Amino acid sequence: xxxxxxxxxxxxxxxxxxxxxxxxxxxxxxxxxxxxxxxxxxxxxxxxxxxxxxxxxxxxxxxxxxxxxxxxxxxxxxxxxxxxxxxxxxxxxxxxxxxxxxxxxxxxxxxxxxxxxxxxxxxxxxxxxxxxxxxxxxxxxxxxxxxxxxxxxxxxxxx
Amino acid sequence: xxxxxxxxxxxxxxxxxxxxxxxxxxxxxxxxxxxxxxxxxxxxxxxxxxxxxxxxxxxxxxxxxxxxxxxxxxxxxxxxxxxxxxxxxxxxxxxxxxxxxxxxxxxxxxxxxxxxxxxxxxxxxxxxxxxxxxxxxxxxxxxxxxxxxxxxxxxxxxxxxxxxxxxxxxxxxxxxxxxxxxxxxxxxxxxxxxxxxxxxxxxxxxxxxxxxxxxxxxxxxxxxxxxxxxxxxxxxxxxxxxxxxxxxxxxxxxxxxxxxxxxxxxxxxxxxxxxxxxxxxxxxxxxxxxxxxxxxxxxxxxxxxxxxxxxxxxxxxxxxxxxxxxxxxxxxxxxxxxxxxxxxxxxxxxxxxxxxxxxxxxxxxxxxxxxxxxxxxxxxxxxxxxxxxxxxx
Numbered sequence: 001x002x003x004x005x006x007x008x009x010x011x012x013x014x015x016x017x018x019x020x021x022x023x024x025x026x027x028x029x030x031x032x033x034x035x036x037x038x039x040x041x042x043x044x045x046x047x048x049x050x051x052x053x054x055x056x057x058x059x060x061x062x063x064x065x066x067x068x069x070x071x072x073x074x075x076x077x078x079x080x081x082x083x084x085x086x087x088x089x090x091x092x093x094x095x096x097x098x099x100x101x102x103x104x105x106x107x108x109x110x111x112x113x114x115x116x117x118x119x120x121x122x123x124x125x126x127x128x129x130x131x132x133x134x135x136x137x138x139x140x141x142x143x144x145x146x147x148x149x150x151x152x153x154x155x156x157x158x159x
Numbered sequence: 160x161x162x163x164x165x166x167x168x169x170x171x172x173x174x175x176x177x178x179x180x181x182x183x184x185x186x187x188x189x190x191x192x193x194x195x196x197x198x199x200x201x202x203x204x205x206x207x208x209x210x211x212x213x214x215x216x217x218x219x220x221x222x223x224x225x226x227x228x229x230x231x232x233x234x235x236x237x238x239x240x241x242x243x244x245x246x247x248x249x250x251x252x253x254x255x256x257x258x259x260x261x262x263x264x265x266x267x268x269x270x271x272x273x274x275x276x277x278x279x280x281x282x283x284x285x286x287x288x289x290x291x292x293x294x295x296x297x298x299x300x301x302x303x304x305x306x307x308x309x310x311x312x313x314x315x316x317x318x319x320x321x322x323x324x325x326x327x328x329x330x331x332x333x334x335x336x337x338x339x340x341x342x343x344x345x346x347x348x349x350x351x352x353x354x355x356x357x358x359x360x361x362x363x364x365x366x367x368x369x370x371x372x373x374x375x376x377x378x379x380x381x382x383x384x385x386x387x388x389x390x391x392x393x394x395x396x397x398x399x400x401x402x403x404x405x406x407x408x409x410x411x412x413x414x415x416x417x418x419x420x421x422x423x424x425x426x427x428x429x430x431x432x433x434x435x436x437x438x439x440x441x442x443x444x445x446x447x448x449x450x451x452x453x454x455x456x457x458x459x460x461x462x463x464x465x466x467x468x469x470x471x472x473x474x475x476x477x478x479x480x481x482x483x484x485x486x487x488x489x490x491x492x493x494x495x496x497x498x499x500x501x502x503x504x505x506x507x508x509x510x511x512x513x514x515x516x517x518x519x520x521x522x523x524x525x526x527x528x529x530x531x532x533x534x535x536x537x538x539x540x541x542x543x544x545x546x547x548x549x550x551x552x
Contacts, residue, residue, distance in 0.1 A: 008302065008311055009240045009244050009308075009314075010235035010293065010315075011293070011302060011311070014303060014308070016303070028303055032420070040303070044480050044481070045478070046304055046305040046306055046477050047304055047536075048300060048301065048304055050300075051303045
């Protein structure tokens with residue numbers, strides 16, 4: 001990807017790239033540590049239809065959300081040689097059944113044979129979480145298992 | 160005690176009133192500078208209520224206001240940014256100087272203010288207000304726009320030009336000979352070069368001298384250094400403001416960021432006082448006679464700034480709408496035009512009408528700038544639509 005880096009004197013740096021849909025998308029990093037997410041207009045690529053101010057914590061969270069599929073793809077790659085095993089991510093919806101409960105309480109392994117290999121929270125990855133790991137709304141749970149096991153996982157974690 | 164009580168009440172009333180004006184200004188989306196000027200005009204010389212007992216304080220705090228304005232301007236840039244900005248924008252910078260200094264200079268010559276007046280007015284109409292422009296670009300969500308770096312690098316060039324221009328103006332105003340003027344130019348150019356080199360190579364040492372983890376110590380050292388440098392600079396016939404600007408450039412990295420954060424409220428306080436004092440010293444009765452000229456100058460220099468931005472953006476391959484936005488963004492004049500006018504008036508070397516003209520001009524441009532930046536897009540779209548319709552029909 002060709003990311004263009006443009007200094008903004010007195011303000012910070014703009015980093016953006018063209019996406020296939022024909023828009024510029026990128027981030028302005030302010031000197032004081034704030035971020036701005038920018039998306040260019042469709043009819044005027046010079047202009048921005050959105051520039052959204054993000055705190056460092058918010059930017060980290062967004063990065064985590066966008067980064068999770070990356071993690072899944074990475075694990076997928078590792079498991080490619082093992083026939084029948086795949087990786088998928090499941091969100092813990094705030095207020096859902098497992099929001100505020102531990103990993104052990106899902107009894108996922110005994111019920112589906114699939115295992116939780118990582119949890120992505122607020123932009124950071126918690127690898128190999130233990131049974132006493134407490135889920136929070138907004139977590140992304142990365143699960144490895146057979147197609148059948150993952151289908152059952154959807155039923156359990158989705159509810 | 161009684162005098163102190165009156166002075167405190169007056170000062171309190173002035174600051175509180177400025178606070179209310181500032182709040183009102185940003186709410187309706189314009190810069191507070193014209194309101195501060197009007198506030199100053201309303202009081203003092205020839206105004207409604209004369210203020211007594213706070214002249215000394217207001218005078219020195221307006222001086223500090225100018226020093227902080229330029230110190231923070233210098234802090235905004237690292238020397239490296241100035242160099243790349245300069246390399247990228249020098250052609251646009253030159254077009255900017257020619258197009259926008261000319262109207263002011265011509266007006267001054269027509270009015271018979273002589274070459275010194277022409278030099279001062281050239282500066283007044285040339286220099287955009289980076290304070291207003293940065294704020295407006297942020298408010299309108301245009302920092303991510305492609306034409307914004309063009310606008311910013313023109314501003315960087317202007318700020319550097321100020322660093323060269325102010326010492327020359329101070330020297331000329333002091334009535335030095337041609338040779339003396341040349342040596343002043345030489346001294347200021349040498350000083351700027353030295354500071355840039357020092358900032359590029361040894362910026363961290365300068366930063367280390369003023370830096371401190373303790374906010375109180377940091378603030379005292381920073382303000383102390385700024386006033387010291389400004390004082391010495393003004394003694395050397397280089398303006399105090401330029402000294403502060405160069406100190407700001409030499410301070411870099413996280414020290415500069417902390418300094419900016421710490422000094423911003425102080426600058427806003429003292430700079431507001433600066434505008435009020437300028438207004439106080441201007442007789443409101445002197446404005447109406449020059450109002451027509453100020454309007455003409457405002458119209459002319461709005462067009463020339465738009466042309467500058469359009470030209471600069473076009474060179475960077477920006478589309479028509481973006482060019483229009485870049486041009487309109489540059490229109491605002493403000494703090495530095497008033498700094499130039501106040502230097503000029505304080506010297507007494509130029510016709511007193513200059514202050515009135517500069518005030519009226521900045522009143523117009525500080526309001527017109529943000530408005531132009533806002534309306535340019537709908538206006539340009541409208542024009543484009545109108546232009547397209549006959550073809551479609």
